[in-house]
Amino acid sequence: MISSETRDTYKIAKIWIFFCIVTLVAYVLTQKSSYMEFDAFGMWVLSSLAILYLARKKTGQFSKNQQRIIVFIGILMCIFSFISIPTGITNPPWGMGELSLLLSGIGVIVFSLLNFRSLVLPVSIPFIAVIGFGVYELFIRNEAWITAPLIPFIVILTISLLHLFGIQSVVDGNVISFISKTGDPVYLAIVSDCTGIWSLGTFTVAVIIVLSSFPKSISKKSIILIGIGYIGTFCANVVRILVISLSGYYFGPTGLIEQVHVHIGWIVFSLWMIIFWYYYFTRQIGISFYKKGNQDSENN
16 A cells, blocks of 8 residues: 555656656657657656656655755756757757756756655756766767777678578678669768667666666666677677668668658667566566556455
């Protein structure tokens, strides 16, 4: 049974999550969305799951001084959402990343004023994620050598898979070429952005969110599962490149291949994230996403 106090906390948490999801969905539907927008939305989904889980328990409370400090930090987070672009942490124009900073800051203020101590960290995770990606982007743009060792490996994997599909292709450095069914040559350059480094970064942030929110789930099995998650994330990127290659082979170097290149990445990665984290939450943490009302009634 949930106490009346935690029941009210849970209700408030659901209202907050509903407000955030509606705001984010409205933005995605009204603005031109990219792969990064869906990454940010994924961070909010994981943050919401952590908030709902913790809201069912006693949240603990801040002291008066701690409460003032946390509220002040939340205000600074909101202000930073409007100056993150000039400081170079995020890129123009103002978009999903900056909206996440703002909503996260508002959430910190709301939960600190309500004195829901344990909910402040999960609601601030999207803020941490966006800032982390901003710093990571600054780093990765200046450190292309990090992805350089992955490129030849991905090229070899892609060539091998194309050969399995009966597509004769050749390699010149990091460029894969073959003749499409339309008779036109197709050239695919495997560059740093094709290594799936952003997907690996997103998965890493998701791991940090889950492990920090559910520390009791950390075990040898969870470490093995997370290792499988990284392998799966890398393989999902290889699948993305393969699907792009196949679209070029069957439909030529223009048209469909361009649309596939834009959308297949977030589709494949989202499917993998849903499958992996559903398994992790249900099998490792023990969270059920379905009501057991029928089973309970039968037992009674």
